[in-house]
Amino acid sequence: MSEPKLLRVLAGETAERPPVWFMRQAGRSLPEYLELRARAKDFMDLCFNPEMAAEVTLQPMRRFPMDAAIVFADILVIPHALGQTVWFEPGEGPRLGDLPPIGALQDAIEGSTARLSAIGETLARVRAELEPDRALIGFAGAPWTVATYMLEGRGSQREAARTYAYEHPEALDALLDVLVESTARYLVMQAKAGAQALQLFESWAESLAEDVFERIVVGPHRRIVEQVRAAGVDVPFIGFPRGCGALVENYAAAVPVQAVGLDTQASAASGRRIQAGGKAIQGALDNLLLRAGGPALDARVDALLEQWSGGPYIFNLGHGVIPDTPIEHIARVVERVTGKPANRMAAA
Numbered sequence: 001m002s003e004p005k006l007l008r009v010l011a012g013e014t015a016e017r018p019p020v021w022f023m024r025q026a027g028r029s030l031p032e033y034l035e036l037r038a039r040a041k042d043f044m045d046l047c048f049n050p051e052m053a054a055e056v057t058l059q060p061m062r063r064f065p066m067d068a069a070i071v072f073a074d075i076l077v078i079p080h081a082l083g084q085t086v087w088f089e090p091g092e093g094p095r096l097g098d099l100p101p102i103g104a105l106q107d108a109i110e111g112s113t114a115r116l117s118a119i120g121e122t123l124a125r126v127r128a129e130l131e132p133d134r135a136l137i138g139f140a141g142a143p144w145t146v147a148t149y150m151l152e153g154r155g156s157q158r159e160a161a162r163t164y165a166y167e168h169p170e171a172l173d174a175l176l177d178v179l180v181e182s183t184a185r186y187l188v189m190q191a192k193a194g195a196q197a198l199q200l201f202e203s204w205a206e207s208l209a210e211d212v213f214e215r216i217v218v219g220p221h222r223r224i225v226e227q228v229r230a231a232g233v234d235v236p237f238i239g240f241p242r243g244c245g246a247l248v249e250n251y252a253a254a255v256p257v258q259a260v261g262l263d264t265q266a267s268a269a270s271g272r273r274i275q276a277g278g279k280a281i282q283g284a285l286d287n288l289l290l291r292a293g294g295p296a297l298d299a300r301v302d303a304l305l306e307q308w309s310g311g312p313y314i315f316n317l318g319h320g321v322i323p324d325t326p327i328e329h330i331a332r333v334v335e336r337v338t339g340k341p342a343n344r345m346a347a348a
Contacts, residue, residue, distance in 0.1 A: 004134055011236070018313040018314055021066045021316060120190065127194030142221060144220065205247075226256070242263045
């Protein structure tokens, strides 16, 4: 039985061709996802329904020769588990109720993982159906990114959250402490349920000064990995500090992850330096280019393969799949990377 290619690369191997998976590959652009989504009461109901969430996780694996599946869930399940109201406005995105007092959040940590047990069941269902040579990835939103939603109540330019970080550093640190602890527990549960790799999504790492980046991104990520390891979990970590620019190399040097996710702006030289430092890299195809398609997409795929395939590299996007991305564009890229055809009848 062959070990999944993704896990071999995360262990430092340079593969004959990189493993490939896409952030937000589960759902979004697939008609079979939209059909299933229409049957759920709302988006959070879909995330917490293990049968439906497992089906969404497996849908892209049936269509495309991806090397890994990522569990279908959302980064905002942690605030939900800590007692903050979370819902999704159709066509607008997430909304969160008032931030509970820090004492209430601290008291909720102990029971938060149990309130996320449905995600563990989803992972177990997927692992039971997924071929043994294809890896299963669990994930969580990273503390700073989740905190921005908890503080602002919605997605935004995050100016209010960044201002809060300057004006109320002790209060923010207390909130981040809660999120570090609850996230570490959540990821331990995911690994025990079947996740073979774990990704931390720091979706909003941009526009942070170096000292602030070290305090609210690097420090919490490092503590999460350390706490997961202290719990006896040894599955590899992928850290994705999207938008942090040149600070990505600081991140790679300071956080004990096995791979670093690179966003669209990452340079070839920066990626090679991270590889030379002993870590795998992942990314950084522009999701807008994936949607646009055409010769420019083919050329960029080839360039990424050429510049990084000399070291441990996972082919992925610099951000998640955009909902209206043509399926044939996804199929073309995955076929170009793997040499394997997509199953164009998967939805039948």
